[in-house]
C-alpha cells in the first residue's frame with residue numbers, strides 16, 4: 001500500500017535565493033535540462049560537446065583547446081585540476097584568504113602534494129609582492145588560488161600574478177567558482193594555466209557541472225602522466241613517462257581524450273548537466289561577458305548602498321569586494337538567526353550566514369546570475385529592513401530601498 005510520501009510530487013516552495021550561492025537557476029537553464037537524452041556518441045551529442053567547449057572558451061576569454069566540463073560540483077573541477085597537475089611530493093603554494101583557500105589546501109594534501117600556505121586575515125587580499133616572495137622562497141610547481149572567496153566576499157586581484165608565475169616557471173591555477181562572469185577574468189590575458197568554475201553563482205545554473213580550461217603548458221605536463229585503462233586500450237596507446245594520476249574519475253589525461261577527437265570512453269556523460277552548462281554559457285554570451293560583469297557591479301553596488309543606508313556596517317576591504325556578494329555585520333541588538341528565519345518564512349527570501357571566524361557575526365547577501373536584478377535587490381532590501389525592525393533594530397528605517405533606487409537613477 002502506498003503512503004503519502006510515496007505518491008506526493010516533489011514541489012519545493014517559491015524562494016528567492018539571495019545568499020552567496022546557490023541562487024535561483026535561470027528558467028531557460030531549467031528548460032534546457034529537461035530536454036530528452038541522446039546517446040553519448042551520437043554525432044549530435046558530440047556536436048553539443050564541441051559547441052559547449054567553444055562557448056566556454058568565449059566565457060573564459062581563452063583560445064585553450066582543452067576547455068571542457070568535469071561532471072560534479074565545483075570541487076570536482078578543483079580536484080581534477082589539482083590531482084592531475086600535482087604528483088605526490090610536488091610543491092604547491094596556496095595563498096589562503098578564506099574558507100576556499102583552505103579547501104584548495106585540503107584537496108592538494110589529499111593529492112599527497114607538499115602544500116605550503118601563506119595567509120592574510122579574512123576580509124583582506126594578497127598583494128602581488130607577497131605572492132612573489134613566497135614563490136621565490138618555496139619554488140612550487142603550482143600556485144593554486146581562489147579569485148572570489150564567498151566566505152569573505154573578497155575578490156583577489158589576479159592581473160599581475162600570471163606574469164610572476166611565468167617568470168618563475170610556476171603553473172598558475174585559479175578557482176573562480178564564485179566570481180566568473182560577475183568579475184573580470186580574461187584567462188589568456190592574465191596568463192592562467194588552469195581555471196575551474198561552477199554554475200551555481202553568476203552563471204545562473206544549479207551546481208553539478210564544473211567547466212575548466214587548461215593552457216597548452218598545463219596540457220603538456222598532464223599528458224606526461226597519461227595512462228589508458230585496460231579494456232579500451234589499443235597497441236597505439238602509450239603511457240606517459242611521469243607517475244600516473246592518482247584518481248581515475250578526475251584523470252584529466254583521460255578526460256581530455258574523451259572530449260577530444262579520439263572520444264576515448266571514460267565516464268558516461270551527465271547529459272542533462274551538459275545541456276545545462278551549455279545553456280548557462282549561451283545566456284552569458286547572449287548578454288556579453290563584459291555586460292554580465294557590469295550588471296553584477298550595478299546590482300552589487302545598489303545592494304551595498306542600500307545596506308549602508310540601512311545603517312549596517314560592511315565587512316572587509318570594500319575596494320576588493322566581489323561585485324556579486326556583500327557581507328554585513330549583524331547589529332548587536334538583534335538575533336541574527338531570527339531575522340534570517342523571518343525573512344525566509346514570512347517573505348520567502350534567503351540570505352546567507354557565514355563560516356569559521358565570521359560565523360554569527362556577518363550575513364552574506366548575493367546578487368548574482370539570474371538574481372542580479374533590480375526587483376530582487378529592492379525586495380531583499382525592503383524585506384531586511386522590515387525584519388530587522390520587527391526584531392528590535394534601532395537603526396534607520398525606510399532608507400534602504402530609496403538609496404538603491406537613487407543608485408539606479
Ligand SMILES: Cc1ncc(COP(=O)(O)O)c(C=O)c1O
Pocket residue numbers: 021073074075076100103146148149150175176177178198207208
Ligand atoms: C570559491 C568557491 N570554491 C569552491 C566552492 C565549492 O563548490 P561546490 O560546493 O560546488 O563543490 C565554492 C562554493 O560555494 C566556492 O564559492
